[in-house]
Amino acid sequence: MEAxxxxxxxxxxxxxDSWREGISSFDSARLGAILAEDLDFEGPIAGKRRGAAxxxxxxxxxxxxxxxxxxxxxxxxxxxxxxxxxxxDLPHGTLRFAEFFEFGDGRIRAIKLLxxxxxxxxLGGR
Numbered sequence: 001m002e003a004x005x006x007x008x009x010x011x012x013x014x015x016x017d018s019w020r021e022g023i024s025s026f027d028s029a030r031l032g033a034i035l036a037e038d039l040d041f042e043g044p045i046a047g048k049r050r051g052a053a054x055x056x057x058x059x060x061x062x063x064x065x066x067x068x069x070x071x072x073x074x075x076x077x078x079x080x081x082x083x084x085x086x087x088x089d090l091p092h093g094t095l096r097f098a099e100f101f102e103f104g105d106g107r108i109r110a111i112k113l114l115x116x117x118x119x120x121x122x123l124g125g126r
Contacts, residue, residue: 011108012075012082012101019059021069031056040102040110044117055111065090065126080104091124 011034018027018034035052042048046058067089073096074085082101087094095115102110 011103011106012077012084015101015108016070016072016084019063020072022066023060023064026060026063028056028060031059034108036104036107036109039108041113042111043113044115045120061126065124067091090120093123095120095123095125 014030014034017025018030019025032052035055037052038050039052039055040048040050041055049055049058071087072084073087074083076083080103082103084099084101085096086099087096098114100112100114101108
């Protein structure tokens with residue numbers, strides 16, 4: 001892999017470091033510092049939403065249900081985009097997630113999250 005692009009790597013690393021270990025590592029202040037206030041979020045259950053505060057609340061609910069730290073499988077970065085693929089252990093099994101990021105002004109401006117919503121619920125996701 002090529003050397004990390006500093007412009008995008010730092011927000012992505014900070015994003016995952018602020019919650020990847022579970023609720024004990026959840027850091028809403030750190031998230032707030034790297035997310036654009038008018039963050040655009042899209043996910044299978046939440047649909048399209050705008051605003052970092054609501055996203056942070058939803059992410060916290062997700063993290064509370066994690067049974068172990070997430071396992072990062074792959075991350076790819078460019079000058080203004082990044083993508084990550086990871087597995088998360090939920091109460092009744094493991095589910096794979098993909099996240100796609102857009103950056104601007106040194107912050108994460110948009111996140112698109114992909115996963116199987118029916119499987120998420122069946123595995124005890126909240």
